[in-house]
Amino acid sequence: MPxxxxxxxxxxPALLAFERENRAYFAASVPDRGDDFFARFDERLRALLAEQEAGECYFHVVAGGDGEVLGRVNLVDVADGGAALGxxxxxxxxxxxxATWAVREVCVLAAERYGLSVLRAAAAxxxxxxRTVLTRTGFTVTGETRLPHSGRPGLTYRRAL
Structure with a gap:
């Protein structure tokens, strides 16, 4: 069980391996992180951990039984009782x-541990x-958007916790 x-x-180490091994797969649906992300991974990780320590974001890994990273679920831009889910x-x-299991788990953490009352998300x-993961986990469509990093058309979602 993850x-x-x-x-x-x-x-x-496991997170960097996850990102490297899945780079092409992720790039098919979200913008590529770029070579600089990998070259400066340790520096970027320290910055993420500092944001997390400050309560601005909560970054999660989905770990397999052998410690392998199978996924990431993040809550970013934490403010005013809400956050954006990725x-x-x-x-x-x-x-x-x-993904459905992990998003459900993060929704529980968001409410019970982080004191959040609403989550926002977007999907191309x-x-x-x-989009199916968001619907299955209780998010509802709130509008249309252009995704910030790719400009692709998408939908915005919201879930009260």
Missing amino acids: ELCLLRPDHA YRVAECAAGQGL LDNPAS
Whole structure:
């Protein structure tokens, strides 16, 4: 059974492997992180952990039994009782309900541990898997948008906690 864990410094090797191994897979549906992300991974991880320590964001990894990172579920831009949700799952774990499980778990944490009352999300129109995860986990469509990093058309979602 996978485990949802708040991001820690010791996740670094497995997290970097996850990002490298799935780079092309992720780039098919979300903008590529770019070479600089990988070249400066340790620096970027320290910055994320500092944001998390400040309560601005909560970064989670979905860890397999062997410590392998199978996914990420993040709450960013935490303010005024809300946050934006983002997630990604490894290609080897796609289509198995892992994203749905992890998003449900983060919704519980968001309400019970982080004191949030609402989550926001967005998904591209051409990403039916992501839209299905949001619908299955209680998010409702609130409007249309252009996704910030890609400009692709998408839908915005909201879930009260």
